[in-house]
Amino acid sequence: MSTLHAKKAREFLKEPAKITHHDQTFWGMRMARDKMVSQIPEWEELREKASAIKRHTISHLSDYLEEFSSNLKKNGVHVLWAKDAEEFNQMVLKILTDHQVKKIVKSKSMLTEECGMNDFLMSKGIDVVETDLGERILQLMHLKPAHIVVPAIHITRQQVAHTFEADGISPEKGNDDPTYLTRCARNSLRSEFLEAGAGMTGCNFGVAKTGDVVVCTNEGNADMATSMPKLHIAAMGLEKVIPDYESLAFFQRLLCRSATGQPTTTYTSHFRKPRPGGEMYVILVDNGRSDFIANPDHWETLKCIRCGACMNTCPVYRRSMGYSYSFFIPGPIGIDLGMLKDPKANSGNISACSLCLSCDDVCPVHVNPGSQIYLWRQQLEHFGTANSEKKLMSWGMSWVYRNYSIYNMALKVAPLLNYVPKSIIGNSKMNPWCVGHLMPEFVRKPFHVLEKDLEKEYEKKSKIEP
């Protein structure tokens, strides 16, 4: 009866100390976010307007993309349109081969993860170097991100030390001090920046009115990657375009406060033109987005600004971690995006939700990831991925609950189950309901009987004392 998510989460849950640490780390980020929010009296107004701006932009996407791309061209930037991951990867490869680039430094981009770009380029002999510290650690460990903002937070300092030693980045054996390790990475990445033939960034916001590609980082790695090499390639999903600076102010204020609980990222960089003597390419990637827009229940998923707040607050994400999800973006928003992309492959994720809707409460642009998960659940039958065992149980429960006499009788008999030995009733093979649940003790007098008795007593009393 378990979904793929539940099976994978079970592996992770075998180490209670690790899961507690994971849970507390992300809850800490949620609390940091709350502290930021409490300092901005107009926070809810910001969310409302940011959501409305995105709604407007996404529902006028071709107009804004036209404006954005014509401004890019006016500014001397090359514009390319990629239909899917395959076309995107080929475009990047062509730009690199045309410029005889052997090594590329890149900042974090979930879009390049989505397209599997790194593996593709490396298979073609291009040296791809991730420069965000977390991404670099994962790249050296041959792992994928487990979170979209803090991708390597599940890795321990000992693991980082070990990896850096094995790769010749850390000379001091056994030194696992985070400051020391960060310095080691800094030194090693510095030479990569100096040598690379191209720099690649993602794009947090594309400003239609000016043609700016806006990239937010704390490390300054996107800036290093675009200040040394003469060639800059920016990868951008279609939905990242926004109207103008006036709108950007809303998103800039919301993004980092929601993401890590900082008032801003250290760097909010605006790339409008190629650097002197250099070239700049912007590749706009569709990869399904133009179809997602047609889905009446789920098109607003495209409003997402990828802050990760929904993951940080999610009680299921915090206790099951990123690798338990089948889609490369985990957590509530990842469940929704995965369902849009490939519902058959990713429908196991939609049970990874308690419908507490805490994600709806924190989402800075009102994507309402949890409410969307609820809607996806109604469609499982349609995708042929509904669980037959659960279906039978639901049918049985609905039959019992609709027949009062049977329901009452069942309640009367239920306390007998209290006498069945735990080895039988608590056996997950005989009673699959027990997996992850403790059997409740059935009471002799259920609530509605208790309530009726009280009513009777009250009537008696009011007759005596009018």
Place this chain on the structure above:
Amino acid sequence: MRKEELFARLRANTHQQFDMPDMDIHALKYPDTLQQFIKMTQSSGGKIVRLKKDGDLNAAIAEAYPDAQVIASNIPGIKADRNPDLVAEAQDLNRTDVGVIRGEVGVAENACIWIPQTMKEKAICFISENLVILLDEASIVDNMHEAYARIKMTDYGFGTFISGPSKTADIEQALVMGAQAARSVTALSTFTS
């Protein structure tokens, strides 16, 4: 993929259109904007040194970074060993101890300083071990709405908001200053008395 093809599909797939909202916002203002900017600069890990407008900038920089061997700047009057306008390649700015640049707008709510590119090699803003940003205190605003209404891009077509030093918490959430770019940032703010 042809752009026209994509646009046609986007139009066909859009079932309902929404208007832009009213963009007025009663954004946070501070009773003392300068004090808030100072507070946020410090909490972002940055330092702030206040100086009279006709004060000695070179002396202030030397005092903030007494061990600096290599200073880079293209600002007239700043004593520098390297000039980002004159170096052949951006790579030549590596191993700069202190880069001195000019910021145009400061933002009190988050300590961001707008730095439009005013030099050939913007690398100076990131590759320098330590960064000094000159800022006129009269140009500090309360929030990002005001900042975005005010910032201007130069012909170089690049500009960045910087708030404190480069930082990371990617290893077990331990905050470390100086990830890939400047390890320390000092805002040298000038005022007219």
